[in-house]
Amino acid sequence: MLYKPHNYQTTAINFVETHPIAALLLEMGLGKSSIALTAIWNLMYDYFEVQRVLVVAPLRVARDTWPAEQQKWDHLAALTMAIAVGPEAKRLQALNAGADVTVINRENVTWLIERSGVQWQWDMVVIDELSSFKNHQAKRFRSLLKARPLVRRIVGLTGTPAANGLEDLWAQFRLLDMGERLGRYITHYRREFFDPDKRNGMQVFSYKPKPGAEDEIYQRISDVTISMRTCDHLTLPEVTYNTVEIPMGEKGRRAYERMLKDLVLELEGTEVTAANAAALSGKLTQMASGALYDEDGNWHLIHDAKLDALEDLIEGANGKPVLVAYWYAHDLERILARFPEARLLKTGADMEAWNNGELPLALIHPASAGHGLNLQAGGSTLIWFTLTWSLELYQQTNARLHRQGQQEPVVIHHLAAKDSIDQKILSALAVKDTTQAALIDAVKATITMEGVGR
Structure with a gap:
């Protein structure tokens, strides 16, 4: 490049x-x-x-x-x-x-x-x-x-x-x-x-x-x-997007490729299957982030690579407030287990604490980050732990920090598992094509490339 x-x-x-x-x-x-x-x-x-x-x-x-x-x-x-x-x-x-x-x-x-x-x-x-x-x-x-x-x-x-x-x-x-x-x-x-x-x-x-x-x-x-914050002669971008590619590790990669190839994965004595391309998309997205639900609603650990990368980014912030967007409930459980100091933003009191600078690490679900929610006073760094196909939710979540009244340059990180569906999601977001058809086409392209369905 x-x-x-x-x-x-x-x-x-x-x-x-x-x-x-x-x-x-x-x-x-x-x-x-x-x-x-x-x-x-x-x-x-x-x-x-x-x-x-x-x-x-x-x-x-x-x-x-x-x-x-x-x-x-x-x-x-x-x-x-x-x-x-x-x-x-x-x-x-x-x-x-x-x-x-x-x-x-x-x-x-x-x-x-x-x-x-x-x-x-x-x-x-x-x-x-x-x-x-x-x-x-x-x-x-x-x-x-x-x-x-x-x-x-x-x-x-x-x-x-x-x-x-x-x-x-x-x-x-x-x-x-x-x-x-x-x-x-x-x-x-x-x-x-x-x-x-x-x-x-x-x-x-x-x-x-x-x-x-x-x-x-x-x-x-x-x-x-x-x-970069105090030198007047520097021209800082209003918002910077950064993708952190993360190897899933040998065990995580084997599990991911098995699901991709066979549409079925055996985990701790139970089978997890994907009935169609849309279902496979959800399974692969979960696995890219580190865990997978079985048919009974129990989740199984695939890898900790994204948690490790999240830890590095939080450490790199050196106490500067960080907002993390998650998608699955097992994302939330695993993040809270690794970072007990994190606080989920649900109530008005939570939002107020964030905007007052009282929370070094806050968690938010994109579905709750709708129009009119002002979080720009609390920080300027957002990390996407699990990516979403929804362009609207993606843009609205980013806009919680990147909006009028923000005093710092905004940095938005995407944690993306290497050689996974995460790259397909990022590409779809980049071209603003996040319809259900694009989702299924992306998965089909991946399946074809891997030789599934022959």
Whole structure:
């Protein structure tokens, strides 16, 4: 695919290229990976300033997102990438592959630096989700700090680096600039910018910023920081649509393909059948999202891939409110089991709590997200856990956040199981063809492709 960056993406790419230390505070869905990879390509093959790059990211982002972005864009086709996740032998093979870009999950940073035996070979580091290094006592922070003097260029990517307060910034920028801007010691940072807040005698449990501390801190880091929300020269899209493709895993894929091929699936001693194309569409949509109802109304787990991806997106929001659209009752049950703090928006009190910023994670069914429901005050991020064929419900649900009075750029994520009916639904929504005929035709096309009905 041809890469045509938005104005803000071009600005961010140029910023990385011209700043050996760069903190990019980008909202979810604004293309952090493609920005970083484009800058890496330019620095490596146009300016010859970089030889090898290490990317540190959350596990599933490292395993799935970064290689997918590299393969997606034409201009990155010649960039070699090795993924150092999984068993130790596989990690070692990737680390020794001599790739332009090596991607490793953050959980293995300490292993890489202190136990792998692999000589450090990367002159540029990109930290995807810089905020995951906000704890100065964590092993991953201490380990990466040891290797920091060997790095000539470093980039930190995150959405909100100070979701839990300004104290979070110290460790992140200590890692980026080795203490140049906020000091080398957390005790000095606290003494300069904070006063004790909650305490018991001499034991301090929390700190509160001194008057003017916030402005001073931001001023000190401004020369190496770019934010998509605060830089006046950036032209942000009014709404950004982002699709997160998710592998269902071997077990989930086998079950999905069995249902697709035979129109029947045996689950825990009971058979689930699809009588026609419309019924098959519903079964496949359920399976793409991770669970399936049997004939008695009981649901069976197929995979947790979408829950894992949802967890990554919520973590990436760093405390920023997230609204999740679900479809099936088993979606709701599984989401609430994984995220007990989530709250279903049903009553006026629920809506008021969301709009007051009291709910970090809210759930909504598209059928209840009709005309006139105002949710724009509570957040600007919507995640579709299960997609809908209904264009009206899709547009109306999106319009709960993307409407007059919204103060933030809106980001709408679609969780789509790879090589599944989810892609058919997205295509139908894109061309605004969501009639029952389109639904059945899409399923028929999939069935024909797989050899069903021969």
